[in-house]
Amino acid sequence: MAGYNLFSGDIPKIEADFVTLDFETANRDGASACAIGLAFVKGGAIVANHAWLIRPPKLSFDADFIKLHGITPEAVAGQPELPAIWEHLAKHLKGRLIVAHNAEFDINVLKNSLTHYRIALPALDYSCTMLLAQRVWPSWGKYGLAALAARHGITFAHHDAGEDAAVCAQIALKALGEKRSRTLDELMTTVQLSPGRLHPEEGHSPIVLLRPSQPLLFGSWQPSVHNRADQLVRRQRAESITDAVIHPGTASALINGYQVTLDTCTCPDYLARRLPCKHIYRLAAALSPQQSITG
Numbered sequence: 001m002a003g004y005n006l007f008s009g010d011i012p013k014i015e016a017d018f019v020t021l022d023f024e025t026a027n028r029d030g031a032s033a034c035a036i037g038l039a040f041v042k043g044g045a046i047v048a049n050h051a052w053l054i055r056p057p058k059l060s061f062d063a064d065f066i067k068l069h070g071i072t073p074e075a076v077a078g079q080p081e082l083p084a085i086w087e088h089l090a091k092h093l094k095g096r097l098i099v100a101h102n103a104e105f106d107i108n109v110l111k112n113s114l115t116h117y118r119i120a121l122p123a124l125d126y127s128c129t130m131l132l133a134q135r136v137w138p139s140w141g142k143y144g145l146a147a148l149a150a151r152h153g154i155t156f157a158h159h160d161a162g163e164d165a166a167v168c169a170q171i172a173l174k175a176l177g178e179k180r181s182r183t184l185d186e187l188m189t190t191v192q193l194s195p196g197r198l199h200p201e202e203g204h205s206p207i208v209l210l211r212p213s214q215p216l217l218f219g220s221w222q223p224s225v226h227n228r229a230d231q232l233v234r235r236q237r238a239e240s241i242t243d244a245v246i247h248p249g250t251a252s253a254l255i256n257g258y259q260v261t262l263d264t265c266t267c268p269d270y271l272a273r274r275l276p277c278k279h280i281y282r283l284a285a286a287l288s289p290q291q292s293i294t295g
């Protein structure tokens with residue numbers, strides 16, 4: 001499992017339920033990725049695990065970082081820069097649920113690197129095994145990748161991007177097993193964590209931790225619908241809507257140009273899913289300002 005592939009641009013099509021991602025960087029600069037590791041998980045097992053070296057935009061490596069991951073300027077001098085690798089990886093990551101350990105770090109490296117090269121962000125949702133582990137095993141105290149691996153009896157070469165991605169995948173699978181969840185979406189709902197997101201137009205929304213909240217009651221919705229992970233995201237996004245004209249007398253509103261009631265909305269999201277959209281949550285919050293919709 002250890003070590004890096006030479007990047008050939010030839011990655012076979014891989015079916016996956018989720019993909020774990022790990023970056024190593026040359027220094028503190030968030031756009032200085034020098035290695036990327038991926039593990040593809042399907043049906044409860046790792047089905048593929050790859051890692052590549054990346055030539056960062058500048059060949060300036062911090063000595064502490066070299067000590068950590070062992071990657072030197074000489075090792076990456078002849079390797080492709082991120083755009084050449086991304087051209088082949090993007091199709092494997094777009095639209096997928098991405099998981100990383102301390103995901104905001106890795107997602108920021110991806111975001112900063114793509115931005116550095118003026119490449120559009122992909123549309124993807126992401127989760128974090130560190131945050132999941134804190135909620136699944138709340139008494140453990142230490143949630144670094146090495147500490148969690150030790151707890152689970154997993155031995156690995158830490159700060160090898162491919163191995164870190166594989167261990168992240170194994171920890172995600174252990175967490176799924178612990179909570180008897182079939183999917184990561186289900187697990188995130190159980191532990192009240194709403195996925196982070198990258199989007200080419202909307203940018204970056206970090207992972208949101210939701211405190212257990214009172215079940216929401218409005219319209220004709222079952223209370224359980226509001227605790228689904230996809231709904232938690234909408235509840236969160238409702239908070240940032242500013243274009244709302246509320247009509248308390250009729251419990252309706254005009255929000256972002258859509259006609260909204262507590263049961264329906266004219267937006268594409270509601271019409272496609274027939275579940276509360278962010279506009280319906282925005283209206284519900286406006287009509288009951290004493291009850292925070294994020295709990």
Ligand SMILES: [Zn+2]
Nearest residue numbers: 265267277279
């Ligand atoms: Zn709507």
